[in-house]
Amino acid sequence: MSRTSRKRSTVANRAIVAGAALLLGGGGLAAVNVYASAGEGKSSQQTQNAAQTLSTISCPDPSNKLTQVPEAARAEVDRELANMDTQITEAYARFASEKRAIEQDSGYANNAILGPLKAKRVAALDRISIAMGRVGTKPQGLEALSACSLRADNNPNAGNGGGRGGGQNGGQGNGQNGQNGGQNGGQGNGQNGGQDQGQNGGQNGGGGQDQGQNGGQNGGQDQGQNGGQNGGAGGGQGGNGPDASDFVDITTVQPNVQQARNGRGGSKGTFSSDCGRNENKIFNSDNVIVAPGVSNGAHHMHDYIGNQANDAFATDESLAAADTSCANQGDKSSYFWPVIRLQNGQDEADVNEDGGGKEGNAGIIQTPSQVTNTFVGNPKSKVTAMPRLMRIITGDAKAFVNGDANANASWSCTGFEDRQLKDKYPICPENSQVVRTFKFQSCWDGVNADSANHRTHVAFADANGNCGNGFKAIPQLQQRIVYDVPPGPGFAVDSFPEQLHKPITDHGDFINVFDENLMNTMVDCINTGQKCK
Numbered sequence: 001m002s003r004t005s006r007k008r009s010t011v012a013n014r015a016i017v018a019g020a021a022l023l024l025g026g027g028g029l030a031a032v033n034v035y036a037s038a039g040e041g042k043s044s045q046q047t048q049n050a051a052q053t054l055s056t057i058s059c060p061d062p063s064n065k066l067t068q069v070p071e072a073a074r075a076e077v078d079r080e081l082a083n084m085d086t087q088i089t090e091a092y093a094r095f096a097s098e099k100r101a102i103e104q105d106s107g108y109a110n111n112a113i114l115g116p117l118k119a120k121r122v123a124a125l126d127r128i129s130i131a132m133g134r135v136g137t138k139p140q141g142l143e144a145l146s147a148c149s150l151r152a153d154n155n156p157n158a159g160n161g162g163g164r165g166g167g168q169n170g171g172q173g174n175g176q177n178g179q180n181g182g183q184n185g186g187q188g189n190g191q192n193g194g195q196d197q198g199q200n201g202g203q204n205g206g207g208g209q210d211q212g213q214n215g216g217q218n219g220g221q222d223q224g225q226n227g228g229q230n231g232g233a234g235g236g237q238g239g240n241g242p243d244a245s246d247f248v249d250i251t252t253v254q255p256n257v258q259q260a261r262n263g264r265g266g267s268k269g270t271f272s273s274d275c276g277r278n279e280n281k282i283f284n285s286d287n288v289i290v291a292p293g294v295s296n297g298a299h300h301m302h303d304y305i306g307n308q309a310n311d312a313f314a315t316d317e318s319l320a321a322a323d324t325s326c327a328n329q330g331d332k333s334s335y336f337w338p339v340i341r342l343q344n345g346q347d348e349a350d351v352n353e354d355g356g357g358k359e360g361n362a363g364i365i366q367t368p369s370q371v372t373n374t375f376v377g378n379p380k381s382k383v384t385a386m387p388r389l390m391r392i393i394t395g396d397a398k399a400f401v402n403g404d405a406n407a408n409a410s411w412s413c414t415g416f417e418d419r420q421l422k423d424k425y426p427i428c429p430e431n432s433q434v435v436r437t438f439k440f441q442s443c444w445d446g447v448n449a450d451s452a453n454h455r456t457h458v459a460f461a462d463a464n465g466n467c468g469n470g471f472k473a474i475p476q477l478q479q480r481i482v483y484d485v486p487p488g489p490g491f492a493v494d495s496f497p498e499q500l501h502k503p504i505t506d507h508g509d510f511i512n513v514f515d516e517n518l519m520n521t522m523v524d525c526i527n528t529g530q531k532c533k
Contacts, residue, residue, distance in 0.1 A: 056498045057114075058151035058401050059088055062125060062142060063290070069452035070136040075293065077131055077452070080124045082291035085299055085496065087124070088148070089359060091117045092497050114148055121146040151401075236492055237343040238360035241500030242425065247489040250426040255418040260379045260465035267377025269526040271475065272533045275305040275326040275335060277368045283339065285355020286312035289391045289454055289509055296354040298397070300338050300361050300494035305371060307334035307513055316389050319513050328533070330518035334511040335373060337438070338397075338494040339365045340483055360501075361494040369433060370482040377526040378442060378473035379465035385519045386474045386512045390449040392458055394440045395507030400499045406455070409506035410437040414482065423504040427488050434483045434491070438508035442476035443467035449512075475526055477510055 062081060069077050094113045095102070102109045125142040132139055235243035262268055282304040288311065291297025295312050304310055309322035324332040341348065341363030348364050350356025377383050396406035410420035412435045413428035420437065428434055441458035451457035459471055467473050485491045492501040499505045514522070525532035 056151055056401070056500055057088060057091055057117075057148050058498070059084075059117075059121070059148035060145040061398055061402050062128070062145045063453050064402065065142070065145065066128070066139070067451070067453050067456050068137075069132060072135040073131040074452065077128050078291055079294060080128050080131075082294040082297045084121055084124050085291075085297070087117060087120045089299060089497055091148075109150075114150075117148055118146050121148070236360075236362075236501055237341075237345065238357070238362035238492075238501070240360040240497060241495075242489075242492050242502065244489055246425055246501075246503060247427050248421065248424040250413045250416045250419060250421075250428055250432075253416075253419040253421065253426075257418045257420055258463075260461070260463060262379040263465070265381055266379040266465070267382045267473070267527045268529045269377055270531050271375040271522040271525045272531075273306075273326050273328060273331045273333075273373045273375075274533070275324070275331065275333075275371070275373060277371050278303045278305050278325075279367070280308065280325060281367075282308065282310075283350070283365065284311050285353075286310075287509065288312055288314050289393060289450075289511070298338075299355060299359050299496045300397075301350065301355050301365065302336040302494075302509075303339050303365075303368075304334065304336045307332050307511070310334040310336065310511070319389070319511065322513075324513075328518065330515045332513035332515075334509075334513065335479065337436070337479075337481065337508045338506065340434075340436075340485070340491055340493055341365055342485060343490050343492055355494075360497050363492070366483050366485060366491065368481045369484045370480070372480045374478045374480075375475035375522055375526065376478055377475065378461065378467070380461075381467070381473045382527045383473045383475050383523055384444075385523050386444070386514075387449045388512060388514070388516065388519070390444075390458075390512040391454060392440050392477070392510045392512075393454050393507060394438050394510075395505075397496060397505050397507050398499060399504045400495075400502040404504060407504045408439065409503075409508065410439075411435070411503055411506070412437065421503070423502070425489070425491070425503045430487055432487075434485055436479075436481040436483075436506065438477070438479040438481075440477040440479075440508065440510060442474060443471035444474045446470070446472050475522055479508055 062084070066077065066081075091113055095109070098108065098112060101112070122143055125146055129138050129142055235241055283301045284304075285296045285298050285301050286294070287298040287302070291312060292314075293312055297312055306324055306326050307319055307322050308325060309318050314322075319334065320332065322332060326332070339361075341361065343363050346364050347362065348356060350365075351362065352358065355361060395409040396402055396404075399407040404422070407422055410422060411424065411426050412420050413426050413432040414435055415432050416426075416428075417435060417437075426434060441460050443459040443461055445457050445459075448457035458474075459467070459469070461467050461473070483491070493503065493506050495501045495505050512519075521532065524530075
């Protein structure tokens with residue numbers, strides 16, 4: 001597994017994230033679920049049902065509130081925000097390591113895990129306030145963003161079998177409350193589920209996937225005979241999602257794509273930049289936009305095309321001096337996005353690494369079969385050049401917890417791209433491929449190449465294509481990424497641990513490192529209605 005920098009997190013951070021392997025490899029989210037129901041004093045069946053409803057730690061995202069961070073405080077604020085993400089990962093690890101105590105004492109999770117997490121967040125938010133107050137106005141009320149809670153998945157009855165592997169403690173499977181019950185196997189068999197011909201699965205369980213015979217109670221995967229009691233909650237190979245409810249047959253979706261009509265003053269040209277498909281296999285779990293200088297700041301792996309030197313420690317100077325995978329060497333821009341993994345029970349080389357298996361991002365990374373970067377115009381006006389080294393993020397990596405206000409990535413299938421999904425993965429017909437689409441913000445404030453929350457310096461045009469609030473139109477990056485994956489559920493996008501690999505958390509990142517001449521060529525092509533490469 002190559003990366004552009006071999007600098008890693010500190011030993012302390014490694015120890016924190018290493019604990020997540022216990023949780024995210026299977027059964028860890030069950031610890032959350034046990035806590036959710038243990039205080040009720042009800043039957044084990046009620047406990048199982050409650051376990052399905054509370055599956056993630058929900059923490060307010062302070063970055064959404066910090067829109068006016070002074071430039072002199074930006075680096076310290078970014079480090080603290082990244083540190084708060086690591087604190088959540090640490091909390092998930094503690095749920096795994098303290099599972100027995102949580103089962104025995106319903107208040108233990110709040111006292112020993114959620115309480116300390118809040119205390120750490122209070123301290124981090126206080127440091128943010130001090131840093132900002134040192135050079136400007138000290139923000140008020142940040143402490144209100146410190147408390148985290150347990151929250152429900154969006155489909156509490158979906159089958160969510162445990163982590164990987166057969167045997168007594170789980171297996172991937174579809175676990176509890178799987179559909180189409182029945183006492184003796186079959187697809188979704190047993191009172192508590194399992195998939196794919198799990199023969200003789202038992203009243204409360206299922207053989208899990210791949211003909212897991214005699215599955216016993218609560219599932220198991222991969223032909224796990226007699227495979228298992230006590231399968232953990234949280235589907236997917238990493239043990240923390242996705243589940244069957246996150247997928248939909250694209251043929252059942254109605255066409256829903258609408259385009260703004262071009263006006264007389266619009267800019268109808270396009271400019272394409274071919275930067276490959278990450279054939280160089282550059283991956284890392286950094287994000288130099290939101291967590292500069294912080295190794296593993298993304299907590300999930302990214303694919304990188306274009307600029308070949310993007311990691312947490314990249315500077316404007318190093319990006320400008322780097323090699324590029326783009327055919328036109330004047331484009332050294334960095335294009336990056338979370339990888340997709342095949343959930344087939346096989347391990348990737350990062351199974352024991354930060355951002356990979358340690359944080360529930362498991363499975364074989366899929367190289368796209370096609371990636372296109374197309375810059376388009378505005379239907380109502382001409383476009384102006386982007387500022388060099390502009391940063392843009394589209395979508396929200398934390399949309400499952402934050403809500404869908406900033407969710408923007410779309411999912412579809414070749415042959416069906418008039419039907420776009422934001423909160424579901426598509427199940428594509430045979431001979432059709434999965435398509436991810438990122439349409440980046442196309443209006444700019446005319447001043448800033450970035451902003452404190454990495455959003456307010458850019459905006460989307462309205463439904464008619466107009467840029468408001470004094471913003472001006474810039475070339476819009478439209479990115480189309482195609483994957484040849486097997487039909488049906490069985491793949492997932494990398495995510496933060498608490499985001500459960502939900503499709504709504506997909507997002508794309510772009511740093512403009514076009515040279516000035518090529519950017520001007522792009523603008524001219526778009527404004528004069530040409531199609532250029």
